[in-house]
Amino acid sequence: MPSPSIVWFRDDLRLADHPALRAALDRGEPVIGLYVLDEESDGIRPLGGAARWWLHHSLASLAERLAERGSRLILRRGPAHRVVREAVEDAGAGAVFWNRRYGGPEREIDAALKSDLREGDVEVASFAASLLFEPWTITTGAGKHFSVYSPFWRACLAQPAPRAPLPEPREVPGPSRYPASDDLDDWDLLPTEPDWAQGLRDTWEPGEPAAQARLREFLDEDLGHYDDARDRPSAGATSLLSPRLRWGELSPHTVWHAAVETPGASGFLSEIGWREFAWHTLYHFPDLATKNLRPEFDAFPWPRLKPTALRAWQKGQTGYAMVDAGMRELWETGYMHNRVRMITASFLIKNLMIDWRRGEEWFWDCLVDADGASNTFNWQWVAGSGADAAPYFRVFNPELQADKFDKTREYIGRWAPEYTDADGQPPMPMVDLKATRQNALAAYEKVKQVSRQE
Incomplete structure (x- = not known):
């Protein structure tokens, strides 16, 4: 009797250049695709709202493409270690293949699962693909x-x-019997009340x-x-x-x-x-999302958070055109141009003196491309607390940056038109750029002093 192979899809929602899928096909048995929505395992960070929207549509696309080639995508929800083992038992699977993950909690889950499955005489292999x-x-x-x-x-x-990409399979033969699957719509990944995703739908096709x-x-x-x-x-x-x-x-x-x-x-x-x-x-450094990579920044004297200042930044109401344009592009499209990401992040950290973690959390919720590495890594880079960090004294002046990179004000005019319209009424600047820059540099001097004393 055939013992199907399970391909556990994670952040690899494709058929082309998919080593785990190729290994399953080469094994010669029927293939079942599996995706696990894991929001319960220790250390796993729940997805932000924009990411959940993208995931829904990308899974729908992957399911359709697998079905066209002869198999199905099974959806399960819960702690991955338990859910994958249950899927193996329900399918009578003889092998499980996946492409590797690199976050700390994810690696722990994968290693424990690999050990348990092998003890049950299930073939398991992981591959380099991401x-x-x-x-x-x-x-x-x-x-x-x-x-x-x-x-x-x-x-x-x-x-x-780097190795050449693997071709996309023309056929993915499925078994005669599939394990039970959740319905994608039941996962409630899409916003409904309110439905704030129209800008994402207008911008992207996952x-x-x-x-x-x-x-x-x-x-x-x-x-x-x-x-x-x-x-x-x-x-x-x-x-x-x-x-x-x-x-x-x-x-x-x-x-x-x-x-x-x-x-x-x-x-x-x-x-x-x-x-x-x-x-x-x-x-x-698995704790990159919460801990300064450079420990001397643990001594940084962040002032008490002012929620009104954070909210003005989130809503694009700071009184600085380039910052406001970027924050509104982010909210509307789930994306922000990389240069503007640096400008908006620098403004939050060094002009508003708000901990980089608060900005990282907002981007995590709003970006369709937020992942466990790049989002945190780039915020720490701007803050000066991370790897290859921009010196803390490098403060991106949003007005000078606009003059240099948006000379015609086309970008600002699109996302924050009140700054370019003759009759527009932009908000008043919420801080003085020169004074807040000096405050940030003074705080950084305290960090250096602590570091020298240690």
């Missing part, structure tokens, strides 16, 4: 992890080229086919002027692939090999390298 380079393979000459990006990326590029189409479009139309235009938020030169990579609708191997032969691709590929750096850092 990063170009495994975190334990890139080390300094002393065998330690890198804390600075440039030498990290040089070490990556000195490795053998799923692997749309991801592949966007990659082709970027390579054909935007990559050639990426380096020149990527910092201008109105230029439309960025790849918009971050949510595709976050959800695994595209693999980094697919993106790498599609772009690497294109003239001028090195700047774009270095951004793929920055994503790698974030994940490698999280691998070595």
Whole structure:
């Protein structure tokens, strides 16, 4: 009697370049896809609202594509360690395959599950699919992890080229009997009361086919002027692939090999390298979302939180055009241009003197591309508390940044039109940029003093 293989999908919601799926097909038995919505296991961070919206539609797309090829996607909810074992028993599965995860709690779950399944004589294997380079393979000459990006990326590029992507299977044969599945709509991943997702629907089409189409479009139309235009938020030169990579609708191997032969691709590929750096850092520091990577920042004298100031920043009502435009783009689309992410984050941390963790939490809830590594890593970078951090005294002046990167005010005019309309009435600036910059630098001096005393 056939013993089906289960492919446990996680942040790899695709069929192309899917090593775990390929291993299941090579085993020669029927294949069942499984996705587990785990919001209960210790250390697992529940998804933000925008991420839940994306997940719903990406799962619907994956289920449809599996069905077209002969199998099904089974949906289960609960602690992954228990739920996967139950699915194995219900399906009579003889093997489980998955692609690796790199967060601390996720690795603990996977390791324990692998051990338990093998004790039950179930074949288990995991594969490298979400990063170009495994975190334990890139080390300094002393065998330690890198804390600075440039030498990290040089070490990556000195490795053998990333493997070629695997082809998408034409058929995924399913079993004669499937285990029970939840209904996707019953998971309530989509907002209803109120339904705030119209801007997301207008902006994005989740799923692997749309991801592949966007990659082709970027390579054909935007990559050639990426380096020149990527910092201008109105230029439309960025790849918009971050949510595709976050959800695994595209693999980094697919993106790498599609772009690497294109003239001028090195700047774009270095951004793929920055994503790698974030994940490698999280691998070595699992508490990145809550703890300063540089422990001397534990002494930073954050003032008592003023909820009204945080709310003004969240709503894009700070009185600074570039900040307000960015925060409104985020709320409307679930996305923000990278240059503007740095500006808005710097304003929160260094002008409003609000702990970077509060900003990271808001982005986690609002971004469709928020993942466990990049979101936290980038917030710590701006704060100066993280790896390869921007010096704390680098404060992004939002007015100077607007003059430099949005000279025509096209971006500001789209998202915060009251700043460009002759009859517009923008909010009054909530802080003085010069004075708050000096306050931030004075606070940083206290951190340095504590560090020297230690």
